Amino acid sequence: MSIWAVLPVKEMRGSKQRLSPLLSPEERVALMRVMVGEVLDALCAARGLTGVAVVTLDAWTTEEARRRGVRVITGGARDGHTGSVTAAARVLAAEGAAGVLTMPGDIPAVTPAEVEALLAVHGSAPAFTIAPAHDEKGSNGVVLSPPDVVPLRFGEDSYVPHLAAARARGIAPRIVPLPGVAMDIDHPADLAMFARLDVSRETRTLAWLRKAGVLERLGAGCAAPPPRPTRAEMSEGAP
Ligand SMILES: Nc1nc2c(ncn2[C@@H]2O[C@H](COP(=O)(O)OP(=O)(O)OP(=O)(O)O)[C@@H](O)[C@H]2O)c(=O)[nH]1
Numbered sequence: 001m002s003i004w005a006v007l008p009v010k011e012m013r014g015s016k017q018r019l020s021p022l023l024s025p026e027e028r029v030a031l032m033r034v035m036v037g038e039v040l041d042a043l044c045a046a047r048g049l050t051g052v053a054v055v056t057l058d059a060w061t062t063e064e065a066r067r068r069g070v071r072v073i074t075g076g077a078r079d080g081h082t083g084s085v086t087a088a089a090r091v092l093a094a095e096g097a098a099g100v101l102t103m104p105g106d107i108p109a110v111t112p113a114e115v116e117a118l119l120a121v122h123g124s125a126p127a128f129t130i131a132p133a134h135d136e137k138g139s140n141g142v143v144l145s146p147p148d149v150v151p152l153r154f155g156e157d158s159y160v161p162h163l164a165a166a167r168a169r170g171i172a173p174r175i176v177p178l179p180g181v182a183m184d185i186d187h188p189a190d191l192a193m194f195a196r197l198d199v200s201r202e203t204r205t206l207a208w209l210r211k212a213g214v215l216e217r218l219g220a221g222c223a224a225p226p227p228r229p230t231r232a233e234m235s236e237g238a239p
Pocket residue numbers: 007008009010011014015016017018019055056057076077078079080081084103104105106186231
């Protein structure tokens with residue numbers, strides 16, 4: 001089966017807002033670059049994908065993708081997480097892709113083996129497979145065949161709605177817990193958890209966090225993660 005990977009990356013300036021209590025705007029861009037590089041590495045090294053595409057208008061990501069022979073899709077690239085992935089899936093489906101696998105750019109501990117595991121679990125079409133975020137709220141790895149088999153709706157708490165949307169179409173979703181995929185970095189508390197995980201030890205992201213002195217900022221031993229502001233609370237505080 002021909003399955004393409006789709007990695008959505010919004011313009012990095014201004015992304016990772018929920019980390020702004022901890023990181024400067026420049027640091028958020030730098031962190032995002034390291035993380036996207038690691039996700040691209042995993043996708044490019046995984047066996048079983050027909051190709052890898054980024055859907056983006058971000059200049060750094062475009063250059064990085066081209067350097068690696070990754071396809072760049074720009075249509076719909078400013079349409080939000082869901083809109084950009086849906087637009088790319090539509091392009092790929094029109095060209096004959098039987099399915100798409102999508103992951104966000106903020107799961108730096110993902111490995112090629114995890115991508116392969118997600119593909120291995122995925123059944124024959126019509127099928128929907130999902131690897132949840134560690135909090136079982138987000139949908140960090142999703143495989144759909146055909147690419148529009150279930151309407152996507154990323155955002156906070158998308159995991160359970162995605163399962164329900166698959167079932168509403170008569171598809172039993174397959175669920176694959178994968179520790180690297182699960183560890184998305186949205187909040188300062190996620191960085192604390194990431195720093196403690198075995199799966200994170202070899203990542204360039206952890207090396208960057210150490211070098212930038214971010215782990216010290218998280219507090220001694222990262223023992224007491226601060227409360228997580230929601231997206232709504234973050235935007236209330238925005239200028
Ligand atoms: N191409 C594209 N990708 C997006 C868009 N919005 C989000 N993404 C990507 O979707 C994934 C999840 O992003 P979000 O959690 O929505 O945003 P974030 O920048 O990581 O974090 P916050 O600013 O704290 O919400 C990341 O890979 C983003 O780059 C968009 O409008 N276009």
